Amino acid sequence: MSEYRLEMREVVKTFPGVKALNHAQLKLRPGTVHALMGENGAGKSTLMKCMFGIYHMDEGEVIYEGEKVSINGPLDALNRGIAMVHQELQPIPERSIGENIYVGRYPVKRFGPITVIDHDKMYEDAARVLKEVHLNYDPRAKLGTLSVSQMQLVEIAKAVSADCKVLILDEPTSSLTAAEVEALFTIVNELREKGVSIVYISHKMDEILRITDEVTIMRDGQYVGTWNAKELTTDFIITKMVGRELTDLYPKRENVPGEAVFQVEDFTSINPKSFRHATFSVRKGEILGVAGLVGAQRTELMEGLFGLRCHTAGRIVYKGKELNINQPKDAIDNGIALLTEDRRATGILGVLSIADNVSIASLNQYLIGGIMLDDGKIEKLVQDNVAKLSIKTPSSKTQIQSLSGGNQQKVLISRWLANDPDVFIMDEPTRGIDVGAKYEIYCIIAELAKQGKSIIMISSEMSELIGMADRIMVMCDGRVTGFIDGKDANQENIMALATQFE
């Protein structure tokens, strides 16, 4: 029949306000290791979730072994021979390794009407499977006794044990040591010999070039192309992943950075796996971009500076004065603002009005007699911001959750501006926002910088960083790996610093 074991064709998936997949496709041959690459948000995980039936596709089809299929969920996929090892583990540490491997599909014995789990068979099968992947763990031992990387190997064993025909590995080496990575590659090679189709999702260029046969690249939910791995170079891949025309997507910036006002020294999280020894400074009127892959701990670092996370070491010096920040209020009182990454979770007060959302962080400014809130003053504040930032809303009493993403973000920016902060940290300020609104927000950021405010902007969009930042700080795996001057920045050198794992 077809040379392909699995095909995904013309997949379209839309979430409110965002087209996550736009006629994406994927074609897997048997006995091949096929890499799936793309920036954060390119749609790789979404595509896999569509394959598995975790998401329902708006358009498109999945053809498996020559037939059009509709997969209802991970268990259905597993029964058909499609297995996935997730990036985020979902282990059950209290139960044994064997039980974890066979969770949801325990082998059973029947005694007339009674069905019991056949533990002996389960452990026998588990031992066999573990041996197949060269792991010497005792299947009866509790999963919790293993290290995180070992648990990840068990996850892989679990997928392999299903005797699958298609195996998807999502960032499989993220927690593995070098030796374990080699073990993984051995397994992958063996599976390839057996004829399994393997999808390998990863950011690690060297691994991709070493172990994979074909590479499919996605960008903005769209299919860019598929190439033979042997013909590829790192530069080519990055260009294809990121390659965007830098047209007039970004406003002309007129800010002139002055002297450094905000300095962070050796800032280290209380969690050893999170940010550590972060040192950087921001100047007055400067836009400092912060680049890095998912997991680089950029958000965590900023949350730490804002008082939402605990730190064990480090200092923050602002305008020469050392700051002691243990909770958001401390940061706010010192003129720092934080626009969070996930506005739905930690930004907007959904059921409350726009007026309430704008004023909530600055209520002390609108008091009559020290107790009563001056609704008139608040209303004026709202109207001023609606005009200044072009917020589209029927009235100030409208619930904020009925606004579009872009307008919600503008309301949140207004909230912070009401306190006239000097340092404004913005975490993915244009995520989930349409192109038109993005431009408006860029203009706002440029204007704020021109006024002398210091902006720290975390972004996962290369072109955004290159287009807007005066300087870019790059983080990798919790460490600050380097700084790039705005005019020298390009996709390659940012990516190089972002993938500088130890």
Add this chain to the structure above:
Amino acid sequence: MDEEKRPRESDRPDRSQLTGIENFYENFRKVPLKYLDLFIGLCVAALVLVIALGILNR
């Protein structure tokens, strides 16, 4: 960490973030709304019945 951070359709709230009452309410997530409507309808009918009985049996 899932790379796809757009608003997720299957974005069930993490149960550790929910309050006690919401956690209780989430237990009914799988129940189709029409059964809930039926239940409410039955209770209202029962209410009317009880009041009627109370009036008749005084």
Add this chain to the structure above:
Amino acid sequence: MEKKSSFNVVKFMSDNAIILLVLLLALFTGLTSKNFFTTRNFSNLVINMSPRFIIACGVSGCLITKGTDLSAGRQVGLAACLSAMLLQSVDYSARMLPWLPDVPVWAALIAVVVVMGIIGAINGCVIAFLKVPPFIATLGMQTIVYGACQIITNNQPMGGFKSSYSNVALGSFMKIPYLAFFAVAVGAYFLFLYNKTRHGKYMYAIGGNESAAQVAGVNVVATLIRIYLLAGMMYGLAGFLVGAKAGGASTATGFGYELEAIAACTIGGVSANGGVGRVSGILVGVLVFEALKICLQFLGVDPAYTFIAQGLVIIVAVALDLRKYLAKK
């Protein structure tokens, strides 16, 4: 929300099912019984509603911040008993504290409100500092308060109040019962607090999205403690009034009041969804409950049936709230 523009009759009926039902019931009662639509009866309704409204206002803050207060009823009971102990007539033979001099009514009220406020503050601290879920914290407090009440009163019911105390419930000014003035004062205060003060805004913010409120610099701990403290004070006031109204108090006073208060709030639009709730809604909810009771009483219905009916109303209120929650997400 399915239909946006036009007035959806079915939706209106289902959202307000209980209110409509009770309205119908009231009409029915009025048409079939004498003396229902009279000022005297209305006065009775107001007298019954007032303490319940005050309690519901107290609980509302807890509900709006996605918490609850299951200790409300027993706190009301303790407050009633404390008031009783302080305000029994000096020449009453079975006086609980025979050595106590004559205590002015207002002094007893202040004392009771302060004590209950402290209890409420303890609730708040346990919930806000120790992060114990409100359900469990207040459930524990409920039993502690009940136990304390038993110890303090030695399980003796009390009566024989001085007339100035009883007068609080029996008296009126210009035909309006004193109790109504208390309720109106509380209502006005809460209206102001919820709409015109920072505390009110912080409360709604926490209920709407606690994490976002925290990022915005709201002092969640302080706000929660204030909410439960205020609730305690309201239970104190309500207990004081309930004692006066009943002419007696015992460890049984107030039992189960929190269920009705929470259900009344739920009918009135305060719900587990959090961040929403208005004083007008609380009033409607309390009115519905008391109207139900008074109608059935007027119709001569056996109290047992009334009990069942109330229970059903509570279930329907929670089920409707559940439905709203599931439909939203």
